[in-house]
Amino acid sequence: MADFQPNVKTDSKVRSRKNLVKMDMTPMVDLGFLLISFFMFTTNFNKPNVVDLSLPATTESLGNEIDLSNSITLILGENNRVFYHQLDQKSLTSDLLKEVSFDKFGLTNLIERAKKAAKNPSIFTVIIKPTDDANYKNFVDALDEMALTKSQHYGIADMRDWETKIYDDKLK
Structure with missing residues (x-):
């Protein structure tokens, strides 16, 4: 404090x-x-990165199914593996389910080639289907690829039973 x-001084003057x-x-x-x-x-030194994701309210609002020539389906699997196809249930086999890597020359080139080969590239759609074994990082990387390839139309869906069966056959 x-x-x-x-x-204290002893002066004669009073001061x-x-x-x-x-x-x-x-x-x-x-x-x-x-x-x-x-x-x-x-204080927050870095702001957290947030992915803006809008999902439809119900599946009834989706309307017609997507034409397979204007879409590609990505299946995110275990151990950082990505598989893709552009086929329907009757045509797809485990041999036709192909694998691609996450690097610059893999997934990015695949999406760009498929977009150029589509009947109508303006409505080209990428369908991302993560499996139960996929990790979150791969899902975020796939969404980042949508931004890199400027794919405005993409969706996230669950794997259908026939796709799960073909995926399991491919892993064996």
Whole structure:
């Protein structure tokens, strides 16, 4: 705290006394460090990255099914594996379910080639179907590929039973 030390001199003249003030700054320094540490712990240095994902309210609002020549289906599997096809239930076999990698020359080129080969590239749709064994990172990477390839039409769906059977056959 503050101490007052009177300046006592024995002079013959009567003067007003000047009190010297000695102030202890330790509590003020402690308070300063507490405030600095409080603001450092409560401040967000990096804002979290959020993916904007809009899903339809019901499946009835989807309308007609997507033409297979204007779409590609990506199946996200275990161990960072990605499979794709552009076939229907009758045509698809485990041999025709092909694998592609997540690198620049794999998935990106595949989507761009399929978009160019589509009947109507303006409505080209990518359907992403993660399996139960897929990890979240692969799902986010697939969504990032949609941004890289500028694919505006994409959807996320569950695997159908026949796709699950062909996928399991492919892994064996």
